[in-house]
Amino acid sequence: MTIREMGRLLRRGETCSVELIQAALRRIQEQDTFNTFITVTADSALREAVERDQERAAGIDRGPLHGIPVALKDLFYTRGVRTTAGSLLFQDFVPDRDAWVVDRLRLGGAVSLGKLNLHELAYGATSKNPHYGFLLNPHDPSRIAGGSSGGSAVAIAAGFVPATLGTDTGGSIRIPASYCGVAGFKPTYGRVSRGGVMPLSWSLDHVGPLGRTVEDCALMMADIAGHDPSDQASSATPVPDFCAPPPRRLHGLRVGVPGDFFFESVDTEVASAVHRAIGDLERLGAEVVDVNLPDLRAASACQRVIQWAEASAVHSAATDPTRIGAEVWPLIQQGRLISGSDYVMASRMRRFFRLEFDKLWEQVDVVAGPTTPVVAPRIAEEDVQVGPDRENVRLASTRLVRPVNLIGEPALSMPCGTHSNGLPIGLQLIAAPFADARLLRIGQRLERFMGELE
Amino acid sequence: MEVCSNEWMPDPAEQRNQVMVDEVRAILYEAAQCLTPEIEPAFVYVLTPHPSADTEDLSEEK
Numbered sequence A: 001m002t003i004r005e006m007g008r009l010l011r012r013g014e015t016c017s018v019e020l021i022q023a024a025l026r027r028i029q030e031q032d033t034f035n036t037f038i039t040v041t042a043d044s045a046l047r048e049a050v051e052r053d054q055e056r057a058a059g060i061d062r063g064p065l066h067g068i069p070v071a072l073k074d075l076f077y078t079r080g081v082r083t084t085a086g087s088l089l090f091q092d093f094v095p096d097r098d099a100w101v102v103d104r105l106r107l108g109g110a111v112s113l114g115k116l117n118l119h120e121l122a123y124g125a126t127s128k129n130p131h132y133g134f135l136l137n138p139h140d141p142s143r144i145a146g147g148s149s150g151g152s153a154v155a156i157a158a159g160f161v162p163a164t165l166g167t168d169t170g171g172s173i174r175i176p177a178s179y180c181g182v183a184g185f186k187p188t189y190g191r192v193s194r195g196g197v198m199p200l201s202w203s204l205d206h207v208g209p210l211g212r213t214v215e216d217c218a219l220m221m222a223d224i225a226g227h228d229p230s231d232q233a234s235s236a237t238p239v240p241d242f243c244a245p246p247p248r249r250l251h252g253l254r255v256g257v258p259g260d261f262f263f264e265s266v267d268t269e270v271a272s273a274v275h276r277a278i279g280d281l282e283r284l285g286a287e288v289v290d291v292n293l294p295d296l297r298a299a300s301a302c303q304r305v306i307q308w309a310e311a312s313a314v315h316s317a318a319t320d321p322t323r324i325g326a327e328v329w330p331l332i333q334q335g336r337l338i339s340g341s342d343y344v345m346a347s348r349m350r351r352f353f354r355l356e357f358d359k360l361w362e363q364v365d366v367v368a369g370p371t372t373p374v375v376a377p378r379i380a381e382e383d384v385q386v387g388p389d390r391e392n393v394r395l396a397s398t399r400l401v402r403p404v405n406l407i408g409e410p411a412l413s414m415p416c417g418t419h420s421n422g423l424p425i426g427l428q429l430i431a432a433p434f435a436d437a438r439l440l441r442i443g444q445r446l447e448r449f450m451g452e453l454e
Numbered sequence B: 001m002e003v004c005s006n007e008w009m010p011d012p013a014e015q016r017n018q019v020m021v022d023e024v025r026a027i028l029y030e031a032a033q034c035l036t037p038e039i040e041p042a043f044v045y046v047l048t049p050h051p052s053a054d055t056e057d058l059s060e061e062k
Helices: A003-012 A017-031 A042-057 A100-107 A150-157 A174-180 A214-224 A259-263 A268-283 A296-314 A328-335 A340-363 A393-398 A402-407 A436-453 B012-034
Strands: A037-040 A069-073 A111-116 A140-144 A163-168 A183-186 A206-211 A254-257 A287-290 A366-370 A383-386 A389-392 A411-418 A424-431
Touching: A003 A017, A003 A214, A017 A037, A017 A042, A017 A069, A017 A111, A037 A150, A042 A111, A069 A150, A100 A111, A100 A163, A100 A214, A111 A150, A150 A163, A150 A174, A150 A206, A163 A183, A163 A214, A174 A183, A174 A393, A174 A411, A174 A424, A183 A214, A183 A436, A206 A214, A214 A411, A214 A436, A254 A268, A254 A340, A259 A366, A268 A287, A268 A366, A268 A411, A268 A424, A268 A436, A296 A328, A296 A340, A296 A402, A296 B012, A328 B012, A340 A402, A340 B012, A383 A393, A389 A393, A411 A436, A424 A436
Parallel strands: A069 A111, A069 A163, A254 A287, A254 A366
Antiparallel strands: A037 A111, A163 A206, A183 A206, A183 A411, A366 A424, A383 A389, A411 A424
């Protein structure tokens, strides 16, 4: 069920929050063979559900998330509940405060069921976590869930909760959303606070929602967007109405389709599904425009240099390779090879790309392409076949999403079809800074249209 | 007699890391040839006024 569907049942009195939470906890206990959760907070969830039901009985409605079960990537600080970051380094870390967004969700009435498994330290795209178990894809457990917010996508795809929180530094919301067939939204940098979230790379980290539908993401954004003075990157730009319904038509919308970067090395079935979705946008009234993007291969290199340097600074105390997994340790070591000059040069290129994208947004409103060039790779694979080439799974998974973190634009991944092997395919839509609500409305309209066609 | 060589042997893991970084760095510096000196790094150090900052009141205090 989606947030909207659960909310409708709650408002009609056909169920209550306690029932929803109990059912979700039962499903997790009986069906979680995917290593989804690191910590399930059943007692506090049931206690909060009782409180939400009492409020509802007293005529208090906190909004669309009132009494709705959600779950949190185990990177968000939770007061009194350990926050491992998927790492042995933080296996006993119990924060004394909640992350800003966790507070906001609670204020909105959401009930957290616990902390979700992830790629170790949120530093990777596979969620093959050597300490808390490999996350398995509910569509095919021999496949990866994607990462780093793997548990956040699996919890939705497995039907445990309708929405979760994740983080995205180089695609970590959008990749698992694509591989697991759910919606995932990376907001504009600064739109959602990073306060109380374990950092990976300060200038690239984004907090955002994943949901069964794009609408679920929008409803989550309505509660988590806003200004947090404790986060120096947090924007005071007024928060738009994320709950506004999508338009019936998309007349006047200009959709940029960059052939060179997004489609040059992509699985043919993935490319076809994405082109069909772009055709649907056109049928809804949008104008499709061929665009040439700035050199996103270079943007990706800049993102990697910045992420390497910042992540190695974040984890400067990590010096014992026996406490860090074999995928993450080399990345931390590689970051230590980045010079100050390299970092500054990448940051200058970041300014250059900012200026280039500002020009792009004068030509189009949205850029469309695949989220990932392939569907979820097999767990045992180190490399994946992309057309005629073999490509490292991590680099292939991040290739089309990583550049967006450099510039900070909002980006949505939503399901747009199914591969002949039964695995979901993700469409990525990118928009101008602080066009978050508009982008989500476009996604919702497309989602409904594709649903009507089925 | 066994002779132990004390010749330094490179660590394959360190070599792999260096190769990986050098590949990405090469892409960065090739693209960076387009940069002109006025393009500053994207991180900007912005100060906000302290309560004791310059104000119109200063002249009245004299």
